[in-house]
Amino acid sequence: MYCKNCGNAVDSQAAVCVNCGTPVGQGTKFCGNCGNELTPGAAVCMSCGFAVNNKPVAAPGAKSKMAAGLLGIFLGGFGVHNFYLGYTKKAVIQLVLTLLTGVAGLWGFIEGILILCGKYITTDAQGNELV
Secondary structure (H helix, E strand, O other), rough: OOOOOOOEEEOOOOOOOOOOOOOOOOOOOOOOOOOOOOOOOOOOOOOOOOEEEOOOOOOOOOOOOHHHHHHHHHHHOOOOHHHHOOHHOOOOOOHHHHHHHHHHHHHHHHHHHHHOOOOOEOOOOOEEOOO
16 A cells, blocks of 8 residues: 555555655545556556546446346346346346247346346346446
8 A cells, every 4th residue: 555645655554654644545646556656637547557536447348237227128028138247047048938938028127127226236247346
């Protein structure tokens, strides 16, 4: 961990930087993850990719909550939203049920609403948070 004000290493248990006296977590000049100097106004450290505002950067290939929800609402009976999120087994079950009986449409519609509300499916099949 590094001081965001001066860039020096800071003990993880420290409340302030011993070099400059700035409270840990405050400052905008240096990356708290790698200690390299930041470009003024940058949202992400160009050296290590760490989000300057301490919010995690979306994982590469992260799936969209909006896209998954809308796919569920409009094409959910065919399991398209679950294919998109990587839940292939469930998607195939929805597809087969729709093709054979036509009853999975409501299931997909409800899942789409719940995805958009953030109450049901919050991650893709790889465990990445939906963005």
